[in-house]
Amino acid sequence: MTRVAPPGSLIELLVHRAALHPDRVALRNGPRALDFGTWRDRAAALAHGLLARGLRPGDPVGLRYGSTGWTDYAVAYCGVQWAGGIAVPLSDRLAPAAAAHIVEDSRCAGVLHGEGGPPPRLPAGVWQATAADTETGATGAVDGLPLPDPAAPAQYLYTSGTTGLPKGVRATHANLAHGCTLDERRRPLRHSRTFLHSFPIGTNAGQTMLVNCLDTAATGVAAPQFTPLRFARLIEEHAVGSVFLVPATAIELLASTALARRDLGTVKLVGSTAAALPQPVALRLSQAFPGAQIVNYYTSTEAAPAQITLLFDPDHPDSPGRPAALDHLRITDSEGRPAAPGEPGEIWLRSPTAPRAYLGAPDADTEVFRGRWVRMGDIGRLDADGYLHLLDRERDVIKSGAHKVSTIQVENALHAHPDIADAAAFGIPHPVLGSVVAAVVVPRHGEPDTTRLRAFLLDRLAAHELPARILFRPTLPRNEGGKVLKRELHRLLDDEATP
Incomplete structure (x- = not known):
């Protein structure tokens, strides 16, 4: 069997999928839908518009969009990267001071925004525009736009500021596209016609869902706003095969009557991320979705694409799950030595590709990044059967x-x-x-x-x-x-x- 080389960037993946099936819907968000062909054409037009505006290679551009603007955000995200810029996601839920800090700290040349407008307090010299106003050129003007260099920076994603101000984390095109495929026979989530989430733009979980829209066999459905009734209705309406939650939304969903009398038979996977899913909640999820595997995804803004997939086992409800593989996980004592089975220690994940790094923070880099290993800031242990137990945060987060x-x-x-x-x-x-x-x-x-x-x-x-x-x-x-x-x-x- 001939091996198909992986994409070097998300732009290469978008171009590939748009050429194969331009009319296939990649993303739905409320009444809006975005197919691969339109995504490619609008991103190319935006890239031309940004270059005409004077965007230089490596210029960061802030992207401020809300949960009803996922399709425009997807276009802006790819358009900036295609023009050689660096995408800086900004949720419209950020406090004004936090948004101003990110724009200034990342040295954004400009900000693209949705219906909610730009963030307040833009520094002097930072331009602002909507993506629609910036898109220029003929539809599908892909010619003249080279694919990005896989080693070039593509994204600055900011942490949620657990130890002070949010810190920017730099990722290359190769880092973002790692694990994606150009082989149509190997598309993830083939068991799903659609997948559903309600994650905010600007979070690592939200970015993962955007990559899923580009890479998986399923169409992404981004709920404009989470309410249990709306979320349950979307599962049934779109015959969702994969449901992605955070513990808070899982708890709220289970506490409601929204799932009663709904057809949930299409759901084969329920994934939880962003925080440890309480074991009783995982157990109730497995009962509410009896045909689904419950999965805890363990990663961070700094570690991605390093990730541990924890398969929840109802017979071991005291653990979030057993890692599907242990090659990229280690638990160490305070001296950095591997902890014995059952002994608590610091959790580290190993990046399978070029790791991320903090912006302008070499001291923080040495604390968190050691070669391809990334310190997670959690204390945990592996029991004798290989199940991971998350014990606590190292800091008072x-x-x-x-x-x-x-x-x-x-x-x-x-x-x-x-x-x-x-x-x-x-x-x-x-x-x-x-x-x-x-x-x-x-x-x-x-x-x-x-x-x-x-x-x-x-x-x-x-x-x-x-x-x-x-x-x-x-x-x-x-x-x-x-x-x-x-x-x-x-x-x-x-x-x-x-x-």
Whole structure:
């Protein structure tokens, strides 16, 4: 059998698929649909328009789109890369300060945006436009546009800022296209006519779904907004074969009656990503979708395309699953030595291709990237039967739904208020989101008005970063070294809740 060489870029994959079946729908998003031929032609027209505007090789371009703009985002993403630029995804859910930081930190030459407009506070000299206004040239003007160099940078994707401000992660064209195929006989998700997700643009999970639209045999369906009833209706309406969730949406879906009396027989795979799926939730998913394999996808913005596929086993409900392969996983002790079976340690994943890297952060690179190995920031262990157990985060990160929240970033926003002398943020349990933010605040002269405080924070934090509970206290408990004892903060909230 003749081996078909893999694509060197997602643009090469798009051109290939558009030539074979231009009328096949690659992506649906509400009433909008995007076939491969239109995707290629609009991306080429946009690339010509960007070059006419003066885009230079290696220029970053921000892409600000919302969950109803997936088809336009897909065109913009490929058009920027085809023109030799670097795509910088920006969710329209970002707080203004976070969006401004990403645009400035990545040194964006310009921003393409959807119906929601550009992010506020664009730095001087950064242009903004819609993709439609920038598309030029005849339809299908592919001639004169060379395929990207696989080694050239293609994307800056920003982390969710779990240890402070979001950090940009650089990926090459080869990194993004790794694992994709030009062999039509080997397309992933062949068991599915469609796959469904509701991930936000600008997240690693959302980017994975965009690559799935280009690479898999199935048509992608991006839900414009997640509600259990709408999501369940889409499963039935599109005869979905693969469903992709985060733990929060899985919990909300299972807690509703949305799946009752729905035909779920087409679903063969239910995948969860972005955070560890609680084992009881995985078990309930396997009961709700009896014909489906439940899968936990374990990766990160830094590690991709390194990924561990954990196949959930109802007979081992205390583990998210057994890795399909162990070649790209290792667990080490504090000295970097392999941990013995059953012993906890740091989790590392190995990239099968050129790894990603942080933008302008060599110190962070050495902490996270070691050759092709990537430090995940999680503590875990492998049991004697080969099942992975995720034990905890190494840092005090709050995972709220599909998002990771930095307590440092929340505390910085609180400290910016003129009436606040001190503050500490931490996570408290939530029945749907897993965790939400709580804060203990030390006021300067008396308790600030909570409504005004929240309005102040709205300009500095995204909605998922806002404290759900705020408690005012005269001091914060600290150890001798001056560090806040966050376990004591939990007790303060418990005492507050006690009648």
